[in-house]
Amino acid sequence: MTTQNSRATGSVSAGSVTLVGGGPGAAELLTVAAVTALQRADVVLFDRLSPSDDLGSLAPGATLVDVGKRAGSHPVSQAGIEELMLEHALAGKRVVRLKGGDPYVFGRGSEEVLACHRNGIAVTVISGVTSAIAVPAAAGIPLTHRGISHAFTVISGHAPLTDNELEGLTLLGSTIVVLMGVGTLPTLSQGLLRHGMPARMPVAIIERGFSATQRTTVSTLATVLADAAAAGVRSPAVLVIGEVVRLAFSGDTAANDLVARAADFAVTA
Secondary structure, rough: OOOOOOOOOOOOOOEEEEEEEEEEEHHHOOOHHHHHHHHOOOEEEEEOOOOOOHHHHOHHHHHHHHOOOOOOOOOHHHHHHOOOOOOOOOOOOEEEEEEEOOOOOOOOOHHHHHHHHOOEEEEEEEOOOHHHHHHHHHHHHHHHHEEOOOEEEEEEEEOOOHHHHHHHHHHHOOOEEEEEOOOOOHHHHHHHOOOOOOOOOOEEEEOOOOEEEEEEEEEEOOOOOHHHHHOOOOOEEEEEEHHHHHHHHOOOOHHHHHHHHHHHHOOOO
């Protein structure tokens, strides 16, 4: 027999929750469905990396609640966020949980969906543009390129990887994208070197993607720790490890440089 948390007032709450992927932070990368959900919201619980600068106009009828976590500072815990979400939904409100990137890519979206299910609350998930793809693209880095990389792996840098994971990434030979990886860069880079990844493997660190202060630091696996320290690299940042980093362009590179680079990577059809 299936039982339901006693907090629910019926089989389905009068309110609802919509988990919205806000993309990498630029409002213009919100999907049409995301914009529509925000326009209809009564309450918006938003993260630090979501597109929150113009949230008042995106959600004109909503109460805005900042539940963002920062490195070393979690004013509202994950349990507290879910409690707020449930409280407003059970009171009959249309709640939007606005998250950076995509709710299901290291966004704990599935935990919030399960919390809604346990309490009989109608819940919808609107996918977002993941920063794992969009931020490298903003730095001119394709994650795949014919003849160079036919796959990419997205990992969380929130905690150090195991030796088995490091060995697997090295053997796979694909592009590696790391989210939340600045803090664990020492163990990641040294672990990949220890498991045989070439010291000359290119590494890019893209800080504050899609902001006015976006910055890319390009290095190699052997020198990335020194280069990152010299540049004063800070979170939030997306790391890209792989030969595709050699294709990066800043957008203002001289045309002859771009032509020369393209020629170096030309692939015969």
